[in-house]
Amino acid sequence: MTYRRFFGGLGMLAVLAGAPAAFADAGRLTVVGAGGVLQDAERKAFFEPFAAASGVVLTEDSYSGQMAKVRAMVDSGSVSWDVMQVEQNTLLSGCAEGLFEELDWSRIGKREDFIPEAYSDCGVGAFVWSMVPSYDKAKLADGPKTWADLWNVEKWPGKRGFRQTAKMTLEIALLADGVAKDEVYDVLATDEGQDRAFAKLDEIKSSILWWTTGAESVERLAAGDVVATATFNGRVAAANASGKDFALIWDGQVFGIDYWGIVKGSPNRENAEKFIAFASTESAQAAFPQHIAYGVTNLAAIRGVKPEIAKDLPTTEANMAAAVALDTEFWADHGEALEARFATWRAQ
Known part of the structure; x- marks a missing residue:
């Protein structure tokens, strides 16, 4: 895997934390994961820090990978999920089907800050498993x-x-x-x-x-x-x-990558974009492998992982040799x- 040069972090945590007066009306967000120890790790690295920094009321849900519920939401125009963690093929097919919003990457971060595989029209690479x-x-x-x-x-x-x-x-x-x-x-x-x-x-x-x-x-x-x-x-x-x-x-x-995607018609799209931008920062991504041994997609975060943790990650150079x-x-x-x-x- 070829990694591109890292240009700099988004600094999203500082931006979000800079306006506590806005917390009274920061809005809501529903983020959907895959449950289990993975979602426990996401909660500690992404969900709770984002909610604390932004004032957004974040609600969690989980699913088993089936897209029937999402398809029904989008078809009916009654969307209750905002951000989803999805596997690569689900993101690609869902994007083609119109189940996910196309992203404005200027609101997320610079493509060169991430491994090339992290970029998608409808998603941002969340972690490598x-x-x-x-x-x-x-x-x-x-x-x-x-x-x-x-x-x-x-x-x-x-x-x-x-x-x-x-x-x-x-x-x-x-x-x-x-x-x-x-x-x-x-x-x-x-x-x-x-x-x-x-x-x-x-x-x-x-x-x-x-x-x-x-x-x-x-x-x-x-x-x-x-x-x-x-x-x-x-x-x-x-x-x-x-x-x-x-x-x-x-x-x-x-190895594969799971992505953050925004459900088409999300009622909280602005907060969804803020969450994905936050979860893609160096600081948030560097925290993730401390809770579960999955790799991350932010280049600076990859380089900053402690060696005792890195040895158990898919993205470590030695572990990628026969991948x-x-x-x-x-x-x-x-x-x-x-x-x-x-x-x-x-x-x-």
Whole structure:
């Protein structure tokens, strides 16, 4: 990943904090996250500091990634959500469908202040997360170290955990089958490559336990339901902070970015823009990894993370060496067909 030169922070916290007299009529804002430990971290790094600095009455909600409710809000003209945390493909498809407002980046910050992937017409990169292999070191002295190792059910008998989606699971299957990280999407874009990914999954299909939430992935690992699992790096770090000893393996990490987007027709658009600008500042972003081990998109914040924290972040240079960037354009083009095939395959 190529990072652009950092020019300077937005200084939004100082701007917002400079007019306490306006707090009596600062308005409202509803921000929607994904719940769990991730939203706990967002609350500490973004929600509470923004509310305190701006006087805006901030209400939280959460969702599981489904856009039906958002679509119904926009179609009916009765929008009650303002800012949403969304994955890359959701942002792209939602932007094309008219579910998110196009952003005026001059009200957010300078594009050169962020990693290039953080920019989108309808969103600003909030944080970088990663899908990684993990196992419980308290149960395995020498567990699987690569995606290919997860397929070795003879050496490490037992169930494997995978997210119940084609996205990222098919990439992992190809990596496990020896496809080079820079060639994953070229291969997956072909019929032969798709067949290859499903054939690889066939090899361990009977050993797979599917999970639908990040919390479930580490809960199954802790319970011993699975010997090893694909999971989010932040979930592993959070579990370890609570006393677990889960391996955090960066070889073959598949990383993506979640974005802040404004729901089309937001009744509090001005406050929504102020929130996103605040959450994108160096100070706010630097605080985020202190609460959960996800990377950030502000270049100055990336450089300022303490080494003991940086080692557990996807964006650290050493951890990026064998990384695969989630290709949102690919999933925008192929996602519907591949997810349908994946659901059929799972049911067989």
